[in-house]
Amino acid sequence: MIALVDYGAGNLTSVRKALRHLGARFATPATPAEMAGASAIIVPGVGNFEATTALAPDWRDRIAAAVAGGTPLLGICVGLQWLFEGSDEAPGVAGLAAMSGTCALIRGDEYDGFGRFKVPHVGWNSLHVRRDSWLLAGVREGDQVYFTHSYAAPVTAACVASTRYGVDFASAVQRDHVAGVQFHPEKSGAVGLRILGNFLEQVAA
Amino acid sequence: MLSKRIIACLDVRDGQVVKGINFEGLRSAGDPGALARRYNREGIDEVVILDVTATIEKRKAMARTIGAVAQEIFLPLCVGGGINDEAHADSAIEAGADKVSLNTAAIARPELLTALARRYGSQAVIVAIDAKREAGAFRIYVRSGRQATDRDAVEWAREAADRGAGEILLTSIDRDGTKSGFDCELTAAVSEAVSIPVIASGGAGTFDHFVDVFTAGRADAALAASIFHYAERAVVDLKQHLAGRGIPVRL
Numbered sequence: 001m002i003a004l005v006d007y008g009a010g011n012l013t014s015v016r017k018a019l020r021h022l023g024a025r026f027a028t029p030a031t032p033a034e035m036a037g038a039s040a041i042i043v044p045g046v047g048n049f050e051a052t053t054a055l056a057p058d059w060r061d062r063i064a065a066a067v068a069g070g071t072p073l074l075g076i077c078v079g080l081q082w083l084f085e086g087s088d089e090a091p092g093v094a095g096l097a098a099m100s101g102t103c104a105l106i107r108g109d110e111y112d113g114f115g116r117f118k119v120p121h122v123g124w125n126s127l128h129v130r131r132d133s134w135l136l137a138g139v140r141e142g143d144q145v146y147f148t149h150s151y152a153a154p155v156t157a158a159c160v161a162s163t164r165y166g167v168d169f170a171s172a173v174q175r176d177h178v179a180g181v182q183f184h185p186e187k188s189g190a191v192g193l194r195i196l197g198n199f200l201e202q203v204a205a
Numbered sequence: 206m207l208s209k210r211i212i213a214c215l216d217v218r219d220g221q222v223v224k225g226i227n228f229e230g231l232r233s234a235g236d237p238g239a240l241a242r243r244y245n246r247e248g249i250d251e252v253v254i255l256d257v258t259a260t261i262e263k264r265k266a267m268a269r270t271i272g273a274v275a276q277e278i279f280l281p282l283c284v285g286g287g288i289n290d291e292a293h294a295d296s297a298i299e300a301g302a303d304k305v306s307l308n309t310a311a312i313a314r315p316e317l318l319t320a321l322a323r324r325y326g327s328q329a330v331i332v333a334i335d336a337k338r339e340a341g342a343f344r345i346y347v348r349s350g351r352q353a354t355d356r357d358a359v360e361w362a363r364e365a366a367d368r369g370a371g372e373i374l375l376t377s378i379d380r381d382g383t384k385s386g387f388d389c390e391l392t393a394a395v396s397e398a399v400s401i402p403v404i405a406s407g408g409a410g411t412f413d414h415f416v417d418v419f420t421a422g423r424a425d426a427a428l429a430a431s432i433f434h435y436a437e438r439a440v441v442d443l444k445q446h447l448a449g450r451g452i453p454v455r456l
Binding site for chain 2: 010011013014017018021046047048114115116118119120121122123124125126144146148149164165184186187188189190192193
């Protein structure tokens with residue numbers, strides 16, 4: 001059973017729909033203790049990094065312990081940002097620190113020839129695949145996925161795909177059994193379902 | 206590079222997709238789920254459902270329509286039309302909408318935008334603005350274009366963004382249903398005034414109208430209904446046309 005962590009940061013309907021479509025067995029535990037024995041953990045999230053304060057310290061400790069024990073973890077959107085040490089969006093709030101680095105506001109002085117540079121970054125943008133990973137198996141260079149965010153994670157050794165919007169940021173990260181995507185795989189058509197499916201294969205493996 | 210989005214609008218009444226001209230004269234265009242399935246296959250980037258007869262009694266029927274469309278697509282889905290309080294927004298989101306759009310209610314009670322942005326995040330809150338050219342400015346109309354307000358579209362767009370709206374769905378009443386092209390001046394004026402994305406709507410008749418609204422109109426996305434409803438492959442052909450004109454799209 002996969003634990004889909006609902007910490008009140010937005011709406012999980014689309015994530016649930018995609019997981020059901022892929023045949024995953026999942027539940028949203030009401031307390032951190034209910035996560036015991038989960039085959040994998042998904043931390044979704046939209047909006048503000050500050051919302052992840054709801055994960056600390058109880059959820060965070062449980063998730064850290066599960067990950068240390070080898071449980072696969074997927075962070076989506078703010079869930080990816082939470083895998084890092086923190087975010088400029090909420091400087092006092094610590095992330096899981098499974099990846100090193102801090103998330104920052106997307107800087108946009110790059111004029112793209114169509115009009116003013118906008119933040120948030122909303123819409124479909126391309127994945128630049130930086131190295132092979134189980135997370136992006138079957139994903140082709142330039143495949144597009146759906147984003148909606150203002151802050152982003154830095155490109156580090158953990159980055160398996162980056163996306164350019166003003167700056168290059170980490171759109172997908174993966175280290176061992178810990179992975180994160182800045183985009184919304186549940187709203188990214190066939191490419192997104194493929195990536196979610198790749199995570200589910202890790203759960204079965 | 207960020208793609209320019211192509212959005213299909215399903216104007217829904219009594220569970221059926223209808224399309225009017227200048228907000229009136231509705232005719233049927235078919236089953237919402239079936240249309241959504243076809244658009245998904247053709248590579249649409251997003252779907253908007255507008256309830257053109259929103260009443261409290263119809264909310265349950267609308268939830269069924271939202272569910273039927275959500276079942277067909279793994280793409281962003283926005284729902285609007287008569288959403289006037291948090292409970293109504295909740296029911297649309299529970300039924301499968303990722304975003305809700307507010308029009309008349311947002312003008313009447315702008316704090317609703319803030320409340321919904323706190324609850325669901327700004328990315329889930331779209332402010333829909335219906336504007337009409339009057340005396341050199343863009344006046345906002347509400348109640349499906351029937352009632353004039355004293356608000357200016359550019360000024361309200363700025364306020365709505367400050368209050369928490371994450372995107373603007375901007376419809377030209379003058380152009381809606383006419384197939385004479387988007388109002389690029391209106392779209393550019395609003396798009397340059399705010400840092401959130403602007404979806405242009407009203408007037409799509411040819412593929413070059415989309416080229417115009419993405420260049421001169423500075424639109425981040427463009428929405429149309431009938432140009433897609435009645436022609437198979439229109440989405441694919443449109444995107445190939447745009448790509449050929451140097452406009453970034455998802456193919």
